[in-house]
Amino acid sequence: GNSVTQMEGPVTLSEEAFLTINCTYTATGYPSLFWYVQYPGEGLQLLLKATKADDKGSNKGFEATYRKETTSFHLEKGSVQVSDSAVYFCALSRSGGTSYGKLTFGQGTILTVHP
Amino acid sequence: NAGVTQTPKFQVLKTGQSMTLQCAQDMNHNSMYWYRQDPGMGLRLIYYSASEGTTDKGEVPNGYNVSRLNKREFSLRLESAAPSQTSVYFCASSEGRSGRGPTGGAFFGQGTRLTVV
Numbered sequence: 001g002n003s004v005t006q007m008e009g010p011v012t013l014s015e016e017a018f019l020t021i022n023c024t025y026t027a028t029g030y031p032s033l034f035w036y037v038q039y040p041g042e043g044l045q046l047l048l049k050a051t052k053a054d055d056k057g058s059n060k061g062f063e064a065t066y067r068k069e070t071t072s073f074h075l076e077k078g079s080v081q082v083s084d085s086a087v088y089f090c091a092l093s094r095s096g097g098t099s100y101g102k103l104t105f106g107q108g109t110i111l112t113v114h115p
Numbered sequence: 116n117a118g119v120t121q122t123p124k125f126q127v128l129k130t131g132q133s134m135t136l137q138c139a140q141d142m143n144h145n146s147m148y149w150y151r152q153d154p155g156m157g158l159r160l161i162y163y164s165a166s167e168g169t170t171d172k173g174e175v176p177n178g179y180n181v182s183r184l185n186k187r188e189f190s191l192r193l194e195s196a197a198p199s200q201t202s203v204y205f206c207a208s209s210e211g212r213s214g215r216g217p218t219g220g221a222f223f224g225q226g227t228r229l230t231v232v
Contacts, residue, residue: 043205043223089157101148101209101221105157
C-alpha cells in the first residue's frame with residue numbers, strides 16, 4: 001500500500017536559517033505529492049504540490065521537487081521566519097480514480113523558528 | 116467564501132455517549148472526507164464520499180458512521196464513544212478530475228477537538 005515517511009522532529013532553527021524537511025514515499029503508479037502546513041489551533045492548508053516526476057512545487061518561498069528516482073519530495077526554504085513555525089505534513093494521493101483528496105499522510109514535522 | 120465549515124469546534128463526551136460532527140463545504144466539490152489526527156501519526160482517513168450518494172470506508176472506520184446528506188454536507192457519527200476516539204477530527208473536500216487531468220489535494224476545515232472521558 002501507499003505510505004509516506006517524514007524526517008523525525010521537532011526541528012528548531014534560528015531565523016534566516018536554511019530549512020530542509022525530508023519526505024520519502026512508497027506508492028504504486030504515479031501519485032501526486034503535497035506539502036500541507038498546520039499553524040497552531042488551525043486546520044491544514046495546502047502549501048505546495050507536484051503532480052508528476054521532476055515537477056517543482058513552490059509557494060511562500062518554500063520549494064519541493066518530485067523525484068521519482070529517489071521517491072522523495074523534500075521541502076526546502078532558503079531563509080525561515082518566526083512566522084513559519086508550524087507543523088508540516090507530506091502527503092500523497094493516488095493517480096487515477098475520482099477521489100483526489102484521499103490522502104496518505106506522513107506523521108508530521110514540528111518546526112520552531114527562534115528570533 | 117467560508118470553504119469547509121465544521122461544528123462543533125470542541126466537545127467532551129462520556130464513554131458510551133453518541134454525537135454527530137457536522138461538516139459543510141461551499142466550493143461545489145464532489146468529494147468529501149473525514150480524517151482523524153493523533154500525535155505522531157499524522158492524519159488517517161476514516162470515511163470518504165467520492166460523490167453525492169456514495170460513501171466508503173477509509174483506513175480507520177471502526178466505531179464511526181457517516182452520512183452524505185447532500186452535495187454540501189457530510190456528517191460523522193459516533194454511536195457509542197470510547198476513550199480511543201479522543202482525537203482531532205478534520206473534514207475535507209476536493210474537486211474531481213479537471214479537463215487538464217487530476218490536480219489532487221483537499222481543502223480542510225478547522226477541526227473538532229473531541230475528548231472522551
